[in-house]
Amino acid sequence: MHADGAAAPWTTTEFTGRLRAVTAARYHDRHPFNLRMHQGELTPAELRRWIASRFHYQRHIPVKDALILAKLERPALRRAWLRRIRDHDGTAEGEGGIERWLRLGEAAGLGREELWDASRVLPGVRLAVDGYVNFCRLSPLAEAVAASLTELSAPDLMRTRIAAFETHYPWIEPAGLAYFRTRVGQGARDGEEALALVLERARTREQQERAVAALAFKCDVLWALLDAVDRGGGRGPGGADDGGAP
């Protein structure tokens, strides 16, 4: 305890350990839908449902990063965060992560307009993504950035996913996997940068605990998104959101 009654801050090692413990316990790599994906058990319709739903997440990542950007006070920090937005948006038409995700959709038989018009986005997916964007809009910097620390676990998941797609889903054109290949390096770098910022900014025990809670919330966002995808069900008669044959 500190003299004023507040709990003492964790050391850097302990704080980092607590953050990593959250993702070890709650990251979506262990979600049943991801496990089925990795084991090759998804039908083409389920895989397309996931790709369309995840596009809704992808297109909002640069929006939430712009909200975080507005909380940064110094040019060096903003430059680093602008790079994240550029990674997703590219610097010209036909570049960037969103474009690569659209190509993944095409490789799986989904049209670009079908992804942009959000007609396949399930209600639970919409709420999960809105929840994440609004959390970053409304939270202090350290918490908004802490929520992105799931990215520390993402590169391993990308490697597993690339291998699973190559092995089990050969009907998806290999070029469509470029998104995941690019993301291995970007995710690792973004995660380490974000961790340094959180360690520097969350100084008091209360701020540290709130950062840990922010990361747990983000794990819930990703988990809830996959719950919705797993459950499926569209709005049309019979709930057919998948449009038939492979």
Ligand SMILES: O=C(O)c1cc(C(=O)O)c2c(n1)C(=O)C(=O)c1cc(C(=O)O)[nH]c1-2
């Ligand atoms: O496919 C995935 O499992 C996965 C997970 C995550 C993540 O852990 O938040 C991200 C991504 N992909 C991703 O592609 C991405 O660009 C990304 C940005 C962020 C973020 O919170 O800023 N997470 C993720």
